[in-house]
Amino acid sequence: MVLRLFGLPLCVMDGRLELSNDAHFSPRVTVERRSVDGAPGLTAILSRDAGRRRSKPAVCRPCSARKLCAGVFDRYLESFGGAELAPRGGQ
Secondary structure, rough: OOOEEEEOOOOOOOOHHHHHHHHHHHEEEEEEEEEEEOEEEEEEEEEOOOOOHHHOOOOOOOOOOOOOOOOEEEHHHHHHHOOOOOOOOOO
């Protein structure tokens, strides 16, 4: 069985790239619930990379895994901040 985690930055997973879905992401179309003209509906979203709705706060700048990691979900950062993020060794 293969277990991969989506949406967790590499520093939270102790740099275990093999556990990150970010390293195995391929562009895809997903269908999501969304209001269409005020009514419930579905819409197709093209996700070109794993970083959709994710960002890297300032603490991520020196991280050696910055190019491999898609960052943290924006909603998480809005709610909890990024105090627990710990960048991997300098670049």
